[in-house]
Amino acid sequence: MIDGHGDDIFRYGNRVKVNFSTNIHQGVDHSGLMSHLASCPELLSNYPEPEPVSVEKKLSETYGIPVDNIIVTNGATDAIYLIARKMQGAMSAVVVPTFREYQDACAMYGHSVRFIQENEVYDEVLTVGNADVVWLCNPNNPTGRVFDREKLLKIIDANSDTLFVVDQAYADYSVVDVLTVQDVLSRHNVIMLQSLTKQFAVPGLRIGYAVASSEIVFGLRVMRMPWSVNSFAIKAAHYLLKYIDDYHVDKYQLHEEAMGISQAFRRLGIECLDTDCNFILCKLPKGNASRLKEWLMDRYGLLIRDASNFETLDNLYFRVAAQDHESNKLLIKCIEEWISL
Secondary structure, three states: OOOOOOOOHHHOHHHOOEEOOOOOOOOOOOHHHHHHHHOOHHHHOOOOOOOOHHHHHHHHHHHOOOHHHEEEEOOHHHHHHHHHHHOOOOEEEEEEOOOOHHHHHHHHOOOEEEEEEHHHHHOOOOOOOOOOEEEEEOOOOOOOOOOOHHHHHHHHHHOOOOEEEEEOOOHHHOOOOOOOHHHHHOOOOEEEEEEHHHHOOOHHHOOEEEEOOHHHHHHHHOOOOOOOOOHHHHHHHHHHHHOHHHOOOOHHHHHHHHHHHHHHHHHOOOEEOOOOOOEEEEEOOOOOHHHHHHHHHHHHOEEOEEOOOOOOOOOOEEEEEOOOHHHHHHHHHHHHHHHOO
16 A cells, blocks of 8 residues: 555645654654664665674574564565565465555465454454454554454464464553564574664654564565665664664553543543554544644644554544654644634
8 A cells, every 4th residue: 555554745745844744753763773774884884794694693592583584675665564474375464454564465365365353353352264364463453452462362273274464563552562583583383573763753663573483584575575674774673773772662651641632622522442552443423533634734744544444444534653752742632722723
């Protein structure tokens, strides 16, 4: 899905004053990283590593994961397409509503796709059936919901012939437990996606990774295009992992702010799903999310996510991610104005 993602700030340029459409917190100081990259102009004149092996080794050292169990990719989305290619022609089940790239990657590589409602996993009534692959996001985008760890592992273990792709790109924003690396490495049928993009708030650099059994990782590496991760992303990854303690996501504060937004919206008649992280899926009582989005941009420079193109959602749905307190208060005030029109 080239069109219709959140954070379509490129459409509006400097008109955007506060970006609520991205699930990534906007208040991160990148001055040190920018200075570091600016001091390496030679990166422009030379090819990067054909494979980002040095980053895989750095991740291995940082998190204690065997290097044979890690593959670094051009953002987590690159890993999604590699997995779909590896499982070409498979029967895939996608837990919805969720990130559209799972079903789009499956369509590109000839998968048969069926949809599973999020509640089926959450309530532990999921029937995998003949699915070769199950794709799910944890925390789920756009709902912000985290699947109970023990319930999820029980489902995975009960379906040992099915590959579970668990996208934990937003794990650093979750206030409840997600799957651990050990959960993955002790099983042969799980791939966990992670994102330095989200962890360090650097979506423009496109760098992510997957953790899985060495057999699965080897199968993905042989399909990875050479030079798929650029020199600046590689250099940035080394810097960020070196100074990892300087990049702390205050997930509890962001979740508290998200709860405050939800409470205010509900008073306005807007339905808000419960969330375990920093972003909220909302449903208008009337009107159209696309029109609300354009009204907020045109009048106040506030960008939200029109969520109508998520599978199973309609044009009443939008998504916002909590930012700083004053920005959140402004968003609430502006949407109150729109509701009253």
